[in-house]
Amino acid sequence: MALEPLRSVPQQAAKPCPRHGSGFIRIPGSETCIRVGGRAATGLNLRSREDGPAIRPIASGRLAVDTRTKTNYGPVRTYVRINAGQR
Known part of the structure; x- marks a missing residue:
């Protein structure tokens, strides 16, 4: 029994949502806009x-x-917003 290779489905490119501000993009297939951000520090x-x-x-x-x-x-x-770690 031969296995068929998986075929990739073409994805829509994320489009910006300028009405909500810098960094927001529209979730493909919906009217929802999202922005993800964060930071990390070590020492x-x-x-x-x-x-x-x-x-x-x-x-x-x-x-x-x-x-x-x-x-x-x-x-x-x-x-x-999730904060983790200690300073």
Whole structure:
């Protein structure tokens, strides 16, 4: 029994949503616009102690997702921001 190769389905390119501001794109096949952003930081915390230096890695990050769409009841916005790590 021979396996058939998977055929890729052509994808629509994401289109910008300038009415919502910079960075928003339209989700293909819908009227919803989305913006995803975030940041990451890393470093070392160096402290001196009586028994020698203490080195502790530090890391933090943030992910933000903002969606906006029109409905029969008016505009709906969903905003989620997740912070993780320690500084």
